[in-house]
Every structure is written in structure tokens, then in C-alpha cells.
Amino acid sequence: MNYEANPIAVAIFLAFVGFVLGISFYFARKAKSAEGYFAAGGNIHWFVNGVAFAGDYLSAASFLGICGLIATMGYDGFLYSIGYLAGWIVALFVVAEPMKRLGKYTFTDALDSKFNSKAIQLMAAISTLAVSMFYLIPQMVGAGVLVTPLLGLPHWMGVCMVGAIVITIVATAGMTSTTYVQFLKGGLLIIFSTVITVMVLSRGLSTESRPDTFNPKMIAAADADTTIRVTEAKTGLTFVKIVEEGVANWWIVRGDNLEQAQSKVEMHSGETLYNGAPKTDNKFQSVGLVTKLPDGQTETGSIGPLNYFATIQESEIVRYPKGKVAKFDHEGDHVKVFVPEITAGADLMIPGQKFKLKDGVGKMNFISLMLALFLGTASLPHVLIRYYTVPSQRDARKSTIVAICGIGFFYVLTLFIGFGAMTLGVIDVESGNMSAPLLAKAFNIFLFSTISAIAFATVLGTVSGLIVATSGAIAHDLMDNYMNVQMNDKQKVMAGKIAAFAVGIIAIILGIAFKGMNVAFLVGWAFAVAASANLPSIIMLLFWKKTTAKGIAYSIGVGMVSALAIILSSPSMYGQYGLDPASALHKLDNPGIISIPLSFITLVVVSLMTQKDNEGLSTEAP
Amino acid sequence: MLHEPATKVEKDAASDWKAKLGIKLFWLYCVIYMGFVGTAVFATESMKLPVLAGVNLAIIYGMALIIFAIILGLIYNYLCTKKEDELNAKAEEAE
Numbered sequence: 001m002n003y004e005a006n007p008i009a010v011a012i013f014l015a016f017v018g019f020v021l022g023i024s025f026y027f028a029r030k031a032k033s034a035e036g037y038f039a040a041g042g043n044i045h046w047f048v049n050g051v052a053f054a055g056d057y058l059s060a061a062s063f064l065g066i067c068g069l070i071a072t073m074g075y076d077g078f079l080y081s082i083g084y085l086a087g088w089i090v091a092l093f094v095v096a097e098p099m100k101r102l103g104k105y106t107f108t109d110a111l112d113s114k115f116n117s118k119a120i121q122l123m124a125a126i127s128t129l130a131v132s133m134f135y136l137i138p139q140m141v142g143a144g145v146l147v148t149p150l151l152g153l154p155h156w157m158g159v160c161m162v163g164a165i166v167i168t169i170v171a172t173a174g175m176t177s178t179t180y181v182q183f184l185k186g187g188l189l190i191i192f193s194t195v196i197t198v199m200v201l202s203r204g205l206s207t208e209s210r211p212d213t214f215n216p217k218m219i220a221a222a223d224a225d226t227t228i229r230v231t232e233a234k235t236g237l238t239f240v241k242i243v244e245e246g247v248a249n250w251w252i253v254r255g256d257n258l259e260q261a262q263s264k265v266e267m268h269s270g271e272t273l274y275n276g277a278p279k280t281d282n283k284f285q286s287v288g289l290v291t292k293l294p295d296g297q298t299e300t301g302s303i304g305p306l307n308y309f310a311t312i313q314e315s316e317i318v319r320y321p322k323g324k325v326a327k328f329d330h331e332g333d334h335v336k337v338f339v340p341e342i343t344a345g346a347d348l349m350i351p352g353q354k355f356k357l358k359d360g361v362g363k364m365n366f367i368s369l370m371l372a373l374f375l376g377t378a379s380l381p382h383v384l385i386r387y388y389t390v391p392s393q394r395d396a397r398k399s400t401i402v403a404i405c406g407i408g409f410f411y412v413l414t415l416f417i418g419f420g421a422m423t424l425g426v427i428d429v430e431s432g433n434m435s436a437p438l439l440a441k442a443f444n445i446f447l448f449s450t451i452s453a454i455a456f457a458t459v460l461g462t463v464s465g466l467i468v469a470t471s472g473a474i475a476h477d478l479m480d481n482y483m484n485v486q487m488n489d490k491q492k493v494m495a496g497k498i499a500a501f502a503v504g505i506i507a508i509i510l511g512i513a514f515k516g517m518n519v520a521f522l523v524g525w526a527f528a529v530a531a532s533a534n535l536p537s538i539i540m541l542l543f544w545k546k547t548t549a550k551g552i553a554y555s556i557g558v559g560m561v562s563a564l565a566i567i568l569s570s571p572s573m574y575g576q577y578g579l580d581p582a583s584a585l586h587k588l589d590n591p592g593i594i595s596i597p598l599s600f601i602t603l604v605v606v607s608l609m610t611q612k613d614n615e616g617l618s619t620e621a622p
Numbered sequence: 623m624l625h626e627p628a629t630k631v632e633k634d635a636a637s638d639w640k641a642k643l644g645i646k647l648f649w650l651y652c653v654i655y656m657g658f659v660g661t662a663v664f665a666t667e668s669m670k671l672p673v674l675a676g677v678n679l680a681i682i683y684g685m686a687l688i689i690f691a692i693i694l695g696l697i698y699n700y701l702c703t704k705k706e707d708e709l710n711a712k713a714e715e716a717e
Contacts, residue, residue: 075680082658082684089651089691092698093644097637310676350669350680351662363663370659374652393634397702401695408688415681542641 005152009449037174050402055186059462060142061523068432070418074348081411083373117549125477138522140511163508200420204300213425268332372592376527379534474499532559532595551607559599566591
């Protein structure tokens with residue numbers, strides 16, 4: 001799709017960025033001490049912290065990725081919502097208060113509180129860096145995705161812009177400005193997502209396509225010149241090239257008829273044509289349509305939440321699945337034809353469009369993902385550091401509950417937003433990530449502009465939190481604790497700021513390199529690495545008194561390395577390398593089912609072998 | 623380097639009680655979550671069954687998991703706050 005900058009969107013966006021930077025400079029004076037910089041002085045109110053938790057957690061993966069996945073794949077996207085929210089149960093019931101009690105600035109402090117071990121300090125800091133980097137990639141990809149329709153700028157420029165703004169936010173006021181940016185963004189995201197949901201339900205469902213949505217024509221094959229024909233192997237479909245008034249389009253042969261299709265052709269001359277014309281001609285349109293409603297209805301009118309789902313279950317919807325994109329070469333040009341598929345609503349409302357649950361590997365991948373999502377939240381370093389920004393354990397607990405309420409409510413809304421985008425014809429066939437903002441655009445431009453600015457702030461808030469976590473790992477865990485670099489308070493803050501700058505630059509590079517991958521999918525990996533590397537240590541430290549420092553260090557190392565090894569050799573990564581995914585070393589895309597138990601086993605075995613190290617330490621679990 | 627908390631930690635006589643309650647509620651939720659994952663994997667078609675106002679099991683179970691987490695969190699906070707006030711008051715009296 002062609003995206004053009006909208007003046008209202010640009011104005012709201014600039015106002016928001018200006019406000020966010022204003023907050024950062026205002027709080028800069030509070031971030032002169034290490035405690036102020038890394039933990040906001042430990043004085044944030046529990047309600048503000050709870051909403052900031054939501055702002056931190058509801059990242060680009062949630063707003064862009066999950067809504068996009070539901071819009072293109074149906075219920076499978078909602079599984080991420082369920083898993084992400086369920087993870088907060090582990091955070092609340094198991095981790096929140098002990099983490100607050102044991103730590104100082106980072107979760108490494110909590111893990112190391114009983115042992116004062118160099119091995120733990122090193123491994124936990126490396127794990128923080130690895131997890132945060134994995135989490136940063138999709139956020140930066142999301143930034144690039146957003147800035148294109150919002151400001152009309154290319155992907156790389158969006159990534160660079162976010163990088164620059166976030167480095168400024170973090171480098172000026174650390175955790176304090178980050179907290180208020182997250183608070184603001186979390187609150188606005190929930191409010192405006194509610195507005196979109198109300199509009200989706202007010203409009204209801206209709207079989208009539210909107211004017212700017214692709215609505216394919218059907219013609220008799222006998223009425224057209226069908227001499228240029230190509231049969232594509234993967235889809236088994238035959239395509240016909242028809243030139244009208246100098247514009248070439250690809251049509252799909254459907255028996256005696258031809259169905260109009262959307263195509264992207266990379267010409268051997270280097271030019272790319274969308275439906276036979278340059279992108280700026282706006283011939284390439286958004287897709288998605290309800291073709292059949294129950295009882296022969298053509299529209300439902302305003303509809304209630306449960307009735308909305310019940311109606312979709314009995315409807316039929318046109319989708320453009322990624323797996324149905326036909327790719328072939330014709331006269332030296334690379335052709336992609338986006339093939340529509342009519343899907344029963346009942347099939348879209350259960351798992352199975354993305355996750356292949358009929359074979360063993362698919363089942364294993366699914367269980368593995370759900371396990372990582374459940375156990376990952378409570379082991380994400382940028383989530384854990386937020387427990388150090390409130391004054392007491394009671395505040396830590398209360399802020400977690402505020403977070404669960406806000407995040408849970410938002411995740412319920414993702415289902416309405418996703419299906420709203422699917423049925424309202426706002427999906428860009430090249431990427432589902434923009435579905436939520438484009439849905440807002442279908443209602444009115446002001447809503448689109450506001451939602452886009454909030455989505456951009458979503459990225460800013462989460463990336464800021466991640467950079468604070470990584471700068472804490474470098475300056476506090478590695479330099480101060482592990483390497484014993486002698487620094488006064490001011491120098492620690494300076495080290496944190498320099499680390500934030502370096503991490504920001506790396507994040508920019510990764511955000512450009514990973515363009516095009518679904519952001520929710522990428523975050524799934526971050527959860528898997530976090531759950532494998534960190535959670536076994538946290539749980540066993542709290543509940544098994546025989547846990548030793550070496551057990552923790554080895555467990556983190558084995559969990560992290562095994563999760564990363566499985567991810568880097570997975571079919572999805574083979575696709576990213578430009579190799580055939582079918583030739584990958586194994587079929588597992590989600591490592592949790594292997595790497596999490598492996599990490600637990602490592603901790604138990606190593607701890608039992610090194611019990612003498614615990615002599616002289618307190619025998620009680622902390 | 624010591625790893626003391628960023629702010630001074632208050633004495634909490636209820637921490638053991640809260641930890642035990644937390645673990646019980648964690649396992650309760652865990653069982654219901656595993657039930658969801660198991661149904662999705664091993665009885666996917668049963669997720670199509672309408673269970674409430676014509677809406678299928680997949681949607682209702684998924685939404686229920688989210689809403690149940692919120693309710694459980696609120697109950698946990700209520701019980702913990704009550705116990706903290708009770709036990710910490712007793713501890714203060716004893717001192």
C-alpha cells in the first residue's frame with residue numbers, strides 16, 4: 001500500500017514527541033544520583049507504577065503485532081494475548097514481593113543477594129543484555145512500520161528517529177522520565193483502544209466493501225486475451241496477464257472465469273510495480289471483506305460484544321494468507337500475486353490458522369510458545385526493574401494488580417480490534433502490523449493520527465524501559481559489581497548514560513536488519529530466552545534452599561545458550577537468512593519446551609554437586 | 623558491593639503467609655491455563671462448541687482466563703492486605 005503523510009498525524013506526533021522530551025528534561029534534575037537514574041528514587045506511586053507497567057509491557061508487539069496477527073490469522077493472534085496476560089500471574093503470585101525485598105536496581109541484585117557471586121553477576125548481566133536485545137528488535141521494527149504511514153518516511157528513518165528520541169529520554173532522566181512516558185502512553189493506549197472497539201461494535205458487520213478497499217472483479221475467460229499464462233507450483237493455480245490501457249495486471253483462472261488479483265512485480269529494470277503501476281498511483285489497495293453473513297443478512301448494524309463473535313462464527317470472510325502468495329518469474333520479472341481465500345468464520349475463531357495443530361511438530365511448537373509466554377513475563381529484566389521504583393512490597397503487589405487490570409482489559413480489546421480490521425477491509429497484504437492504525441483510519445483521520453502517535457509512543461515507552469534495563473546491566477551489574485570499577489554516584493550515572501547510548505545505536509542497526517518480521521512473533525522469542533535463562537533461577541532461589549551460586553550461574557548460561565541455539569537454527573531464522581526453511585536443522589520455532597526444563601535440570605544437578613559452597617550461608621530460602 | 627534495596631524495606635510479618643497463598647493461587651491458575659492449552663492442542667475442534675450466547679469455547683475460555691486473572695489478583699491483594707495489617711499490628715504490639 002502507498003502511505004502518504006497526513007498533516008494532522010504529523011502535528012499530533014510532533015506535539016507528543018515534544019511533550020515526551022519536555023518530561024524528560026523536566027525530570028533530568030532528579031536523575032543525578034544512581035538511585036534516581038536506575039530506580040526513579042524508589043518513590044513512584046503504586047498506581048502510576050502499575051499504569052507504567054502496562055505502558056512498558058503493551059509494546060509494539062501487543063498493539064501492532066497481536067492486532068495484526070488476529071487481523072490476518074484470526075484466533076491464533078489472541079493466543080499471544082492470553083499467554084502474555086497469564087504471565088502476570090507468575091509475576092504477582094511468585095515474583096513481585098520477593099524481587100522488591102531482595103533487589104536494588106536490577107534483578108541481578110536479587111539473584112545475587114544471598115551469594116555475592118561473580119559468576120551470577122556476569123551471567124545475569126549477559127542474560128539481561130540478550131533478552132533485552134531480543135525484545136528491542138521487534139520494537140524497533142514496529143517503529144519503522146509506524147513511521148511510514150504516519151510521516152511518509154522510509155522504514156530505516158523511522159527506526160533511526162525512535163533510536164534518537166529514546167536515547168535522549170533515557171540519557172536525560174533515566175527511569176523517572178521513562179516511568180512517566182510509559183504511564184502516559186499506557187493510559188492513552190487503553191483509552192483509545194476502547195474508543196476503536198466501541199466504533200467497531202457500533203458499525204457492526206457488513207458484506208459491502210468500503211470504497212477504498214480492493215474488491216476483485218470477475219470476468220469470463222472467453223472475453224479476455226489469455227495467451228500469457230503461468231501455472232505456479234506451490235498454489236497449483238494458473239495466472240493470466242492482461243494488459244489494459246498499458247497497465248498489466250495478473251488474474252487468477254477460476255474455471256471458465258478470471259478473478260482479478262493484486263500483484264507486486266519487481267521488474268528486471270529495478271522498478272517495482274503494484275497492480276501494474278508505481279506505488280504512488282495508489283492502485284494497490286487494502287483487503288478484507290465479509291462475503292456472507294448468517295441468515296442472508298447484508299449488514300448487522302450496531303451489535304453487542306458477544307453477538308459480534310457469534311455472528312463472525314457463522315459468516316464467511318475473504319483473507320489473503322501469506323502461505324497463499326504465488327511467487328514466480330515471468331520474462332525476467334519477479335512476480336508476487338496475492339491470492340484470496342474464503343474462510344469460514346468458525347475456523348477463524350479457533351486455534352489453527354497460524355499454528356499447525358494437526359501434526360506433532362505443530363503441537364510441540366504451540367505448547368512451547370504458550371509455556372514461554374506464561375513463564376517469560378516474570379523473567380523479563382525491564383519488567384523486573386519496575387519493582388525497584390516503588391517504596392514498599394505492598395506497593396509492588398498493588399502496582400502489579402493495576403498492571404494486570406489494565407493489560408487484561410487491553411488484551412480483551414485486541415480481539416475486537418483484530419477482527420474489526422479483518423472484516424472492515426483495512427489490511428495491507430504485505431504486512432499485517434499496521435492493521436490497528438489503519439482500522440482507526442477507516443473511521444476518521446483524527447483517530448488514526450492519534451492512534452498512530454500513541455503507537456509511536458508505545459514504542460518509545462517500551463524501548464526506553466529496555467534501554468534502562470540494559471544500561472543498568474552494563475553500568476551496575478558488569479562495571480560496578482562484576483569488574484569492581486571504582487565509580488562515585490555521578491560516574492555511575494554517566495556510565496549508565498553512555499551504555500544507553502551504545503545500546504540505542506545497536507538497537508537501531510537491528511531494527512533495520514529485521515524489517516518485515518511480525519513483531520509479536522519476535523517478542524515470543526524474547527519471552528522464550530527470558531523464561532529459559534532467568535525464571536528457573538528466580539524460582540529455585542526463592543523456593544529451594546539447596547540452590548547454590550554455581551547452580552544459578554550454570555542454569556542461566558545453559559538456558560540462554562540452548563534457547564538461542566534453537567532459535568538461531570530454527571526454520572523461521574533460515575527464512576530470515578534467505579535459506580530454505582525446510583532445510584533447517586530442526587522443525588522447532590519456539591525453544592521453551594526444551595530450554596526451560598534443561599535450565600531447571602542444570603540448576604538442580606549443579607547445585608547438588610556444589611553443596612559445600614553453601615556452607616556458612618543462611619540455610620533458609622530468601 | 624552490597625545489593626540492598628533501593629528503598630528501606632519494612633519488616634513484614636506476613637511474608638511467609640503471602641508466599642504460601644501466592645503459590646496456591648499460582649497452581650490454581652496454572653491448572654486452568656494448562657486445561658486451555660491442552661484443549662487447544664488435543665481437542666481443537668471442541669473449541670468450536672458454542673458455550674455462551676452462541677459464542678464458542680475458544681473465545682469464552684480465552685476471555686475467562688484474562689478475567690479470572692484480574693479477579694484472582696484482586697482477591698489476593700485483599701487477603702494479603704488484611705493479613706499484613708493483622709500480623710504486623712501483632713508484631714508491633716509484641717515489640
